[in-house]
Structure formats: structure tokens, C-alpha cells
Amino acid sequence: MARFSSLERFKMRRLLESLASKEGRHTELITLYVPPDRQLSDVMNNLREERGTASNIKSRTTRHNVENAIEKVIQRLRLFKETPPTGLTIFCGAIPYGPPGSEKMEIYVIDPPEKVSIYFYRCDSRFHLDPLFEMIREKAAYGIMVIDGSGATYATLKGKRLDVIKSITSGIAGKHRAGGQSARRFQRLREVEVNEFYKRAANYATKIFLNIPDFKGVIIGGPGPTKEEFINGDYLHYKLKDELLAVLDTSYIDEQGVKEVVAKSPEILRGVRYVEERNLVQSFLRELGHNTGIATYGIEEIKRQLKAGLVKILLVSEKLDIVEVKVSCSNCGHIEKLNMKTAELLKCESELAGKTCPKCNNKTLEIVEKKDMIDVLTDMAEQANAEAEVISGSHEEGEMLLKSFGGTAAILRYSG
Numbered sequence: 001m002a003r004f005s006s007l008e009r010f011k012m013r014r015l016l017e018s019l020a021s022k023e024g025r026h027t028e029l030i031t032l033y034v035p036p037d038r039q040l041s042d043v044m045n046n047l048r049e050e051r052g053t054a055s056n057i058k059s060r061t062t063r064h065n066v067e068n069a070i071e072k073v074i075q076r077l078r079l080f081k082e083t084p085p086t087g088l089t090i091f092c093g094a095i096p097y098g099p100p101g102s103e104k105m106e107i108y109v110i111d112p113p114e115k116v117s118i119y120f121y122r123c124d125s126r127f128h129l130d131p132l133f134e135m136i137r138e139k140a141a142y143g144i145m146v147i148d149g150s151g152a153t154y155a156t157l158k159g160k161r162l163d164v165i166k167s168i169t170s171g172i173a174g175k176h177r178a179g180g181q182s183a184r185r186f187q188r189l190r191e192v193e194v195n196e197f198y199k200r201a202a203n204y205a206t207k208i209f210l211n212i213p214d215f216k217g218v219i220i221g222g223p224g225p226t227k228e229e230f231i232n233g234d235y236l237h238y239k240l241k242d243e244l245l246a247v248l249d250t251s252y253i254d255e256q257g258v259k260e261v262v263a264k265s266p267e268i269l270r271g272v273r274y275v276e277e278r279n280l281v282q283s284f285l286r287e288l289g290h291n292t293g294i295a296t297y298g299i300e301e302i303k304r305q306l307k308a309g310l311v312k313i314l315l316v317s318e319k320l321d322i323v324e325v326k327v328s329c330s331n332c333g334h335i336e337k338l339n340m341k342t343a344e345l346l347k348c349e350s351e352l353a354g355k356t357c358p359k360c361n362n363k364t365l366e367i368v369e370k371k372d373m374i375d376v377l378t379d380m381a382e383q384a385n386a387e388a389e390v391i392s393g394s395h396e397e398g399e400m401l402l403k404s405f406g407g408t409a410a411i412l413r414y415s416g
Contacts, residue, residue: 010390028065029093031128033120036087065094087116091127143209143218146257148226155258160273160392170197202235217243221250221261281397293415297405311386313411320407322373332360
């Protein structure tokens with residue numbers, strides 16, 4: 001499959017989450033998955049048979065809604081000359097927005113990012129979306145372990161999430177023996193403690209890493225020679241030894257040590273979204289810090305640069321909760337655009353009733369369009385042939401983009 005961009009993945013996930021929130025009153029919502037090798041004529045014949053079966057539904061309203069939904073799907077299928085290369089998914093049904101009678105017939109056609117493997121038809125009270133959610137799931141997973149004589153920390157890196165799973169202490173005595181103990185006895189006891197710690201550390205690595213789906217390998221780091229002693233000894237599970245990607249020096253063995261491992265493994269972890277996102281924000285920060293003139297931030301400034309065609313890379317936080325509202329005067333046609341948080345929409349709508357138009361002074365202002373700011377900026381980026389990257393808040397750089405720069409930043413093609 002062609003790799004999904006961060007923007008495509010974000011929009012697909014948002015659409016699927018929206019569909020998952022919809023629920024029919026009864027079994028009136030149709031889910032259809034069509035594999036690429038299935039003839040659309042066969043699919044339409046099957047749907048006609050299903051429509052005939054639906055005529056036996058006792059409830060008149062449910063029967064009408066199901067028959068209507070099936071017909072809508074058939075009509076949509078007629079628009080395709082052949083099944084797309086990855087197949088086709090269609091979701092259709094009467095969605096209630098209040099009391100009985102408020103239902104709206106809605107249909108959604110999605111080109112799946114991977115090939116649909118089976119033909120699936122279902123009429124239910126919800127849409128069946130798990131196969132599509134699975135397609136956009138970040139699949140490659142890595143294990144990270146940092147270890148020294150004081151303990152070990154285990155973490156997993158998958159997509160845009162770096163999760164510290166567990167930290168353990170070694171229980172190994174210090175290198176200086178207590179009074180009254182012979183040096184040989186002290187050394188022997190210490191070797192037993194080291195051996196027990198290595199066994200325990202290896203057991204945790206086995207439990208944590210070998211149960212991870214789509215596991216690609218483990219990177220082990222730590223200060224000093226402990227990590228090599230641990231790896232070269234007969235402790236680590238043979239499968240993990242076979243999937244050992246690198247052994248790295250770090251200054252720490254806590255979460256900071258885990259992050260060091262990630263920072264020192266750009267080639268190994270190339271393509272992992274967590275690494276890509278951090279690098280993108282760090283590139284912006286470098287340009288800003290060196291005052292090169294090609295780093296900018298803020299919604300209105302970025303809009304200006306996008307209109308001028310100067311933006312090379314747009315960075316927008318997936319947590320950006322801003323809506324662009326278009327307000328129009330129904331009397332004179334005056335239009336203005338406002339930016340506000342989603343929670344402020346209701347207040348804005350209620351206050352508009354008492355406001356006068358700045359052009360004609362009539363109280364005829366109304367909201368005519370609402371658009372998520374992420375969509376506004378990414379649509380402008382597409383028109384300007386700029387690369388658009390949606391950044392998560394699952395790491396420090398993502399949090400910094402949101403909190404310090406208002407959730408938007410850009411790297412320009414050249415200084416404007």
C-alpha cells in the first residue's frame with residue numbers, strides 16, 4: 001500500500017470516529033465492504049436480494065429506512081465502472097438527530113488504504129468499522145531497554161507513542177564490602193546478585209516485548225559495560241537476541257535514557273511517526289532559534305504566508321481546537337471571518353442576534369459556515385503545494401507546538 005501521509009491518516013481516523021459515534025434507532029445502518037476482485041454487478045444483485053428480504057421487516061419505518069438505504073448504496077455503486085484497486089467500503093443509513101422523524105439518510109463512501117480481503121454486508125444499529133481502523137493503525141512496534149548496575153527501564157515505541165512500561169532496581173550491593181567480610185566472599189555474593197538481576201531483567205524483557213503485536217526488534221542502551229555483559233551472557237531470550245537492532249551508550253537508565261536511545265537511532269527508527277514528528281518540530285525550532293527568517297507561527301501569519309505561496313512545510317497540532325466561523329449579513333452581504341474555540345460557538349451564535357452589521361447597521365448577522373481550522377489550513381496548504389503535517393501531542397515537541405506556538409507553525413521556502 002502507498003504510505004498514508006499524516007494528514008490522510010488524521011482525516012481518515014477523524015471520519016471513522018465520527019461514523020463510530022452514529023447509531024440507528026433499529027437495525028437500519030448498512031455496512032458494505034467490497035474486495036477489489038468482486039464484480040460490482042454481483043454486489044448489486046446481492047443488494048437487490050437483500051432489499052427483497054427487507055420487505056419482510058414488520059416495522060413500517062424500519063422497513064422503509066432499510067430499503068431506502070439499500071437503494072442509495074446501489075445508486076452509488078452505479079457511479080463506478082469497476083471496483084477500485086483496494087476495494088470499496090460504503091456506510092449508509094437513517095441517522096436520528098432527535099425524536100422520531102428527525103432521521104437523515106446519510107451515505108459515506110471510503111477508498112480503503114489497504115486491500116479489502118473479504119466481502120461483507122451487514123444491516124445493524126451501528127456501522128462496522130474495525131477493519132478500517134485496523135488499516136490505519138500504526139503497526140510497527142519496537143522495544144527499548146536501558147540497563148546498568150542499578151536497574152533497568154523498559155519502553156515500547158509504536159507509531160507516535162513512546163510508552164515507558166516498567167522500571168526495576170537491581171538490588172546489587174555497592175562495590176565496597178562491609179566490615180568483617182572477606183574480599184573473596186563479598187565478590188562471590190555480589191556475582192550471585194548480578195546474575196539474579198540479569199535473569200530478572202531478561203524475564204521482564206521477554207514478558208514485555210515478545211507479547212507485542214508486529215514487533216520489529218529491540219534496542220538496548222545504558223551507561224558503562226553492564227549492557228554488554230547482559231547481552232553476551234546467556235540471559236536474553238533467543239528471539240530477542242535475534243531481533244537485537246542496536247546496542248547504544250546512554251547517560252541514563254530512566255525515561256531520559258529511553259529518549260536518548262530514540263534520539264541516537266534515527267536510521268533504525270526511520271519511518272516511525274514519533275521520530276518523524278519530533279524531527280519536524282525540532283527543525284522548526286532550529287530555524288526559529290537561529291533567526292533564519294524561514295520559521296513562522298500563528299494562524300493569521302501562516303494564512304498570509306500560505307496565500308503568498310511561501311510555505312514549504314505546515315505543522316499543525318491535532319489538538320488544535322479552533323473553528324473558523326464565517327458571519328454574513330443577510331441584508332447587505334457583508335462577510336467577516338472569526339476564529340474561536342469550539343466551546344465558544346454557542347455563545348457566538350446567541351450574541352449575534354443582538355449585534356448590528358458594521359456596514360448597514362441592521363441586526364441581520366448570521367453564521368453561514370463553520371470549518372475546523374485544521375481543515376482550513378491544510379486545504380490552503382494543498383492549494384499552495386505545501387507539505388502539511390499533523391503533529392500529535394504525545395511527546396514534548398508536540399506539547400510545545402500546541403502550548404508555546406498556539407498549535408500552528410511553518411517552515412518557509414525562503415525568507416519573505
